[in-house]
Every structure is written in structure tokens, then in C-alpha cells.
Amino acid sequence: MTAHQAVAEDLVDRVIEEYFERRIERAERLGPPAAALWRRAAASARGGKRLRPRLVLLAHDALGGSDSGAAAVAAAAFEVLHSALLLHDDVLDGDLVRRGRPNLAGEFATDALVDGVGTPEATAWGSASGLLAGDLLLSGVHALIARIDSPARAELSELVDDAVFLTAVGEHADVGFSLGVMPAEAGGIRRMMEQKTAAYSFAAPLRAGAVLAGADRESADALWRIGTSLGLLYQLRDDVLGVFGAEACTGKSAMGDLREGKRTLLVAFAEAEPAWLEVAHLFGRRSLANHDAERLRAALVSCGAVASVEALIAEQLAQVERDIAASGLPESLRGELGGIARMCVERDA
Template sequence: MTMNETTAPGAVDDVIDAFFAERIARADRLAPSYAALWRRAAEASLGGKRLRPRLLLAAHDALGGGDRVSALTAAAAFELLHTALLLHDDVLDGDLVRRGRPNLAGGFAADALDDGLGGAAASAWGEASGLLAGDVLISAVHALVARLETPARRAVHEIVDDSLFVTAAGEHADVGFGLGAIPASAADIVRMMEQKTASYSFAAPLRAAAAIAEAGPDVDGALHRVGTQLGFLYQLRDDVLGVFGAEERTGKSVLGDLREGKRTLLIAFAEEQPAWRRVRHLFGRRSLEADDAARLRDALLACGAAEEIERLIDEHRGQACRDIEDASLPAPLRRELVALAHRIAERDG
């Protein structure tokens, strides 16, 4: 298989579906509302690009791995980890929509409102449900990894644990930057981006594939470095799409990052420019409307920040491709990773 596939690997979806069916059946015996939590968690896992499973499976195959069952199970675990972190991210950001539809927190809050609960209580119920759903899915990740029948099981557990540890550092910094609780230089923002996205989305699935394929420490190190670069590139494009993207393609509101006051390199590049200073008071305003968001976007274009980010994306794409070509990896995997770097840099959703 290759990372060029546009649909999710069916066998990975089968593992995920079977896991959710088992958990929903167990939850049904405890409480209807808890079973609803698991059903909505299952729904939250639908509709994604399945980037992490595709990455893990393609790397496993290119490295000559012969344990397809373990690779499929690990791939499903990383998709559940992604879903868990999205659920937590939505709660932290106060978002109620994901992939173009109400997210888990939004669904529980809407149901509570329909049942006559007050607005504040309904919102709290939605947030608590989103938080708990993310918690149980993180536990589910380790439960799935525990099922691996491979000597690499412990190594994959440690890779998951390390990626979560690093990702939490990045998420904590991201929230702190947005609230003004932590000062944020451009270097701080770069470090946050590498921690928040690169570790669990790219480096960890690649390293897990290498562990299952018994590829050795040199390959693990190379994939860690390459994965971090790809993740940084992905987050650069993601930050642009968060402001200038099309909602029908990204599945997220293009007002969210502006309302949140999200500290990105795009904003860091703009901050000292006169065009941005004139509208900076609108940035981070929770009541931000479309017209004022358009003023912020116009300022980011006028001051050159958007152009600077595009230049940075091209620069890092070129560096990532050169480093991939120089890595001690099989030629087919190098080709796949170079192609992935180009798709990440050029994506619109």
C-alpha cells in the first residue's frame, strides 16, 4: 500500500469498528448515557483522512515488516489517539463543530438544551462529555497496543507514551500563548508546533512501524527526524488554513483561530507591522464576526505575513525533501515520504 491512497485502509477501519462495538456493548450495561458517549466517540472517529494509519502501514511495508496484524492494530491505535486529542482540543478551544458537523461536546450540549437544561449547564455537560471521551480513548489506545502479539509491544507502548508526553507540552504551551499566560517568541512557537503535532502525527507512527518491522535504532532515529520535519510542515500549512482555508474543505470554522487569539508564526510575523497593529484589537475577540475577521485577513495579506509563511513552507518543504533523500531508508519509503512532503505543503483541507 502507499500513502497516495485517498480512502482509509478498510482493514484498519474494521479494527476500529470492532473495538468500538465491544466498548459500546460494555457501556450499555452501565448506563444509557455512557453508551451514548461511546457511540458519539465512534462517530467522532469517522470522516478523517486516516493519515496516521496510512503512514504507519506504508512505512511498515516499505521496511519489509511481516507482521501485518500488529501493524493494523497499531495503526488503529494511532487513529484513536488522534480522535482523543481532537476531542480534548475542541474542549480547550471551545469549538462545537468538527469536520463540518457538531462535535461530541456540541452534540451533548445541543441534546441537553433540547431537554430543557439551561445554557450554562448544557455547555458544561458538553465540555465534560468531550473531556471524558478523550480520556477513555487515550486509555483505549494502550488497550489496543497491549493486544499486539509482537516483541515490539513494549517499544510501541513507550512510543505512544513519549508522543503523548511531548504533545501535552505543546498543547499546554499553545493554550498559554493564546491566553497570554506564557510569552511567545517565534522560536517558542516553532518548538510548540514541533511538540503539538509532529510527535504524535508523524514521528510516532513512523517509529512504531519501524519497531514492528524490527528495523533497528538507525532507522528509528532517521524516522524520528523526518517525522518531526513533516509534522512541522503540516502545522505550518494548518495554521494558514485555519485563517484562509475554505470551511467546506477543512471542516472547521475559519473564525476559530482568530477568535481564540491563536499564536502562530503567521501572527508572529505580522505583529510589528503597521497594517496589523491597526486591527490587532480585534484579534482574540470571542464575539468576532465575519466582517472583522475579513479585516484581520486583509491585514495579514497587506503586511506580508501570509507571503512570509508561504516562503517558509517552501523552504521547509525543500529541506525536508533533501533530508529524506539523505536518510538511511529504503528507496521506496524515501519516495513515499518526499511525495507526502509535497502533498502536505500544497494541501487545501
């Protein structure tokens, strides 16, 4: 990381911290519960890879952008958006842990249990708190974008709206696949991955940086396409880590996707295979035991599903690298995007 990049990322962190400080101060005047909600929302936004802000800044700087303040605010907005969507995702999945520690819903549920509230009520309290905190942060994303003093502000606002629109469509499909109310064929799962993850995590941040830099439409469109491909690559690896990853690295249990019955390409490739059919009754079992989870993992390996996904990851990486090389983007940006593509494949968290 260059000194300039370090300064820019520090500025993003300051924007985020200032955003939460002001909200916490305001919430404190409304009483302890409101303050606790905002403090925990702020805590949920700390840490992580800061990937989305990095993509905004990368595109902005490489394409000749000069408004570092506006870029920092836009980058912060995408990180707050990420935090909002993670809060909602945890509620939808019924997860109480995130990044190896109790998430916001888990903390509120634990407080209620300690106070003697019954388990169903405590769980509902945690879920409601996670949902409302996510709502507040979604509103905050638009408040941050509104602060940007740039002719690009209206386009940025539309870009964020499009990203949230696509993410909601993808999340809805993801839940539908897991519950069995929507047919989970490979093409639909791939579209869901592009909508749920790629749009807001890669395509929109890269395009936002280009928009703020005043880049031409061709460059902005190329970054959206490349970002979508990077997001798919990232999610493919994420789905493998969700079943085979080490919890110490990922911060999430490798049991969650199996217990939830999460319909990924890994499962789609396995479904017609005899080895998977023998254990398929265990998939989606909320009380799934460790030894049964190992049976599911072994079946995914033995039936060739893992090998098929790894082959798809290699194919996707090669395609992304070809698209980056042919994009006409500045050489420095192409190099950075190539490094991000390899990171998506090689990461263990």
C-alpha cells in the first residue's frame, strides 16, 4: 500500500467514525436502548477487509480523480451499505455470530436472556434489533451520499439505489432457493450470486469511483462488467469456504450453510449424484451434528461437486483476466484489478 493509499483509507475510516459518533450522540438523548442500538451498529461496522472503499478509491485515483474528500465519503457510504446488508443477512439466516463474535442480534438476545426473558422472546428481540439497525444504516448510506458536493452526486445516488435494488432481488432469490419455494437450477443460482454480492460489493463501488473521477462512459461500463465478474468469483470462493473454511479464518461457522440448506452451485453440482443422494436428508437440518456435517462434506468431495466448482473458479479467473486485459483501462488499474481477482480465488477468509 502506498502512502497516498494509506492516507485515503484513513480518511474513509474517519468519515465512518464521525458518522457513527454523531448518530450515537443523537441517540443518547433518546435513552439507553437507542444509544445501545447505535453503539452496537457502530461496532458491527468496525474491522473487516474494507474492500468496497478500496475499490471506490482505486477507480477514482486511477482514472484521474482529484476530489479525495468526495471519494472518501462515497467509499464510506459503500462500507456502511455493506454493514447494513450484513445485519439484514444475519437476521434472514438466523445467525448470532459474525467475524467470530456475537453479532448485533446475538448481543441483544443475550442481554434479554440474562435479564430473564424467555428464549423465543429474546431471539425475537435480537432479530428485531438487527433488522432495525440495518434499516438505520441503509438510510445513512443515502445521507452520506447527499453530503457529496459534486455534479456526480445524483448519479451516485442512482447507482446506490440500483445496487440495493439488485441486492434485494438476489437475497430474495437466495432465501427462496434455501426454502425450496423457488427452483434452484445452476443458471438461477449464478444470477442470484451476481445480484446479491457482485452488484454492491464490486461493480457499484468501481463504477462510483469512475463516476466521481469524471471518467468516460466506456470506462465506467467496463468497470461494472469487470466488477460483476469479480463478484461472482468472490462468491464462488465464499461458498466453498462456507462449508470447508476454518472458522478461525472466516469468522463464521462452517456448519451454517449446511444447517440452513443454502443452495449454492456446490450443492447444485452434487444434487443428481448418488453419493449426495445418500446424505441429502441431512442437508438443511437445523440440529445438524458435527459428524453428519462431515458426511455431507465428504459427499460433496466424492461426487465431484468441489472439483467442479474449483474448475469453474479457474475458468472464471481466466475470463476475468482476459476482460481486464482487453478493457482499455489504465495499466495501473488493470494491474490492481488483476491482483484483486487473484485475491478472490486465493483467500481463506
